[in-house]
Amino acid sequence: MLREIADRETAVEQKDEPHVGYQGEPGAFGEVAAAAHGGIPQGFASFEKLLDALRDGLVDEAVLPMENAVVGAITEALEPLAEAVVGGLELVAVSITSVPVRLALAARPGTPLNEVKRAWSHPAALRQCTHRLAQMGIERVVCYDTAGAAQIIAHDASTDAAVCSRHAAERYGLEVLVEDVSDKEQNGTRFAHLRMADHARAQVPLVFLRTSNMTATGRLDVLTGATLLPLAGSAEFPVRMWVLGADAARLQALAPVRDVQVISLGQPAPHASRSVAPKPGTEPVVKSLPHATARKPPTVVEVGPFRVGGGARAVIAGPCSVESPEQVMRIARQVASCGATALRGGIFKPRTNPYAFQGHGLEALDWLVKAGRETGLPVVTEVMAVDQVKPVAEKADVLQIGARNMQNFDLLRAVGRAGRPVLLKRGAGATVDEWLGAAEYVMASGEARLILCERGIRTFETSTRNTLDVGGMLAARPLTHLPILADPSHAAGRADLVEGLARAAWAAGADGLIVEVHDDPARALSDGEQALVPQRFAELARALALKPDARLPLAQLRAWVDAIDAELAHLVQRRLEVAKVIGDSKRQTGRAVLDPRREAAVRRTYAEALSGSRQVADKLVDLLIEAARAQQSIEE
Numbered sequence: 001m002l003r004e005i006a007d008r009e010t011a012v013e014q015k016d017e018p019h020v021g022y023q024g025e026p027g028a029f030g031e032v033a034a035a036a037h038g039g040i041p042q043g044f045a046s047f048e049k050l051l052d053a054l055r056d057g058l059v060d061e062a063v064l065p066m067e068n069a070v071v072g073a074i075t076e077a078l079e080p081l082a083e084a085v086v087g088g089l090e091l092v093a094v095s096i097t098s099v100p101v102r103l104a105l106a107a108r109p110g111t112p113l114n115e116v117k118r119a120w121s122h123p124a125a126l127r128q129c130t131h132r133l134a135q136m137g138i139e140r141v142v143c144y145d146t147a148g149a150a151q152i153i154a155h156d157a158s159t160d161a162a163v164c165s166r167h168a169a170e171r172y173g174l175e176v177l178v179e180d181v182s183d184k185e186q187n188g189t190r191f192a193h194l195r196m197a198d199h200a201r202a203q204v205p206l207v208f209l210r211t212s213n214m215t216a217t218g219r220l221d222v223l224t225g226a227t228l229l230p231l232a233g234s235a236e237f238p239v240r241m242w243v244l245g246a247d248a249a250r251l252q253a254l255a256p257v258r259d260v261q262v263i264s265l266g267q268p269a270p271h272a273s274r275s276v277a278p279k280p281g282t283e284p285v286v287k288s289l290p291h292a293t294a295r296k297p298p299t300v301v302e303v304g305p306f307r308v309g310g311g312a313r314a315v316i317a318g319p320c321s322v323e324s325p326e327q328v329m330r331i332a333r334q335v336a337s338c339g340a341t342a343l344r345g346g347i348f349k350p351r352t353n354p355y356a357f358q359g360h361g362l363e364a365l366d367w368l369v370k371a372g373r374e375t376g377l378p379v380v381t382e383v384m385a386v387d388q389v390k391p392v393a394e395k396a397d398v399l400q401i402g403a404r405n406m407q408n409f410d411l412l413r414a415v416g417r418a419g420r421p422v423l424l425k426r427g428a429g430a431t432v433d434e435w436l437g438a439a440e441y442v443m444a445s446g447e448a449r450l451i452l453c454e455r456g457i458r459t460f461e462t463s464t465r466n467t468l469d470v471g472g473m474l475a476a477r478p479l480t481h482l483p484i485l486a487d488p489s490h491a492a493g494r495a496d497l498v499e500g501l502a503r504a505a506w507a508a509g510a511d512g513l514i515v516e517v518h519d520d521p522a523r524a525l526s527d528g529e530q531a532l533v534p535q536r537f538a539e540l541a542r543a544l545a546l547k548p549d550a551r552l553p554l555a556q557l558r559a560w561v562d563a564i565d566a567e568l569a570h571l572v573q574r575r576l577e578v579a580k581v582i583g584d585s586k587r588q589t590g591r592a593v594l595d596p597r598r599e600a601a602v603r604r605t606y607a608e609a610l611s612g613s614r615q616v617a618d619k620l621v622d623l624l625i626e627a628a629r630a631q632q633s634i635e636e
Ligand code: PEP
Pocket: 320, 346, 350, 401, 402, 403, 404, 425, 455, 487, 490
């Protein structure tokens, strides 16, 4: 019971408002920005101290003024920020707050305006009222903060004044002599809310850019629609600026790559998907293909335990042709035990030679389905004609359209109406656009669950049956939300190349593979030359990190775990090496070797990946951190 209460209390505590640091004293404009999203403001004497506090975890967030309506870039904040990020501080910009600025001229009560000869304030605030103060014959005195200036004047016996907010003036008992001495009526400052990259995702693109090429950044604001906040150039980098509102990738692409260094506030989160999925939205990429190229989150096609797309990867395996009930059952058991997620097998075979084996037809569908049911794998099989669609759809889980039929439009419409997910192979002579056009036929006829499959295109090369077009597969990726598989078997046409092509496609981000497997390739009724024997398929499955099951012989399971151990040991070795380099870097830049925030971030990474085994995660991190420390202090 007590524990429950204690747990609840910590839970409440964790929901507390964030501590948000700003530069200045209470009453400063930064305080207004810091409180804008319900944070608890905390003042710091300088921007350097503020950034240190953020790095050391004394505050959760820091607000820094970026841009002012009268004077533009607030270099007092932007310079220390540049220095910090160039030095390796990993920050993200989570939001922007615009604070209206009215700069009051305030002095001790009873001070006549004409006796005020000097005005104290933060240099950025003083720049905003250069002309007005000059007109009044008032000299400017720089101090660290607007509200700080009010505080100083309150404790001073002179007739000096402060330039600060009305709120600050009242707070320190000053009298407002002039409501607003800004040179421009509509004055305001934009503050960026910054957090440590470990703790948040960037919402606002903010990038530091420097270059030795004076012309590299011309028209950057026009081209990107971003706000440029220039800083003074150095000997090495005559052009230095902060860019607010243009993402780093865009800038890299626009600026001549050589010579321009772009430091982005906010790297993608480490677990973010590597694939270049289209950004959610509604407009199709290709307007004439509204279904296939709709801008929406990745489509996930799901049939029982089979899932593909949006990060879920599938491996469909089985014979080219279903040859007998026993053959397909044996192969189904073998591929299932290696972690395959669906079973393939042809019952209608598109053959180049009309006298070659044409498939056992609908009779073989029952053999395929039985093997699938028994092994728990959904089944994928090809339909070649409109009249085959209905009987096959009654029993098969996924309908395949073969490469030769990619533009058989009646067939595409018929499978689109069949109520089953469709696997659409790319034609050997089809462009990516034509492939997506074929997908549109199926989708426009009613079937949203479509899987694309690159299976090799015909080129001049004769050493392979086709040429696996990994480039075309990647080119299709940003155009469509649909999952994209690769078929290394039909691309290669020879078994010895299948594993290499499979791994290449997998590494390039394919959502899955379809692979032909046969336990007696020499006697296969079709495509024996390209079939993997079960043993070779097991090796591929291991390389792709599929999960085997207990039906696999013990010796093979051991080979599986041995491969994982070898990889793990290698990774640990690599981690130790990089940890040592990090230690060297910290020493060279005079930074503390121990960083509790980084440690916490590492701990989170392991806890997330090993969510089912917290203890293992904790012990592993302890061990790795201990080892890293030993590495890092070797030369101390
Ligand atoms: C098949 O998958 O067996 C097949 C005939 O493939 P494709 O249509 O890609 O040649």
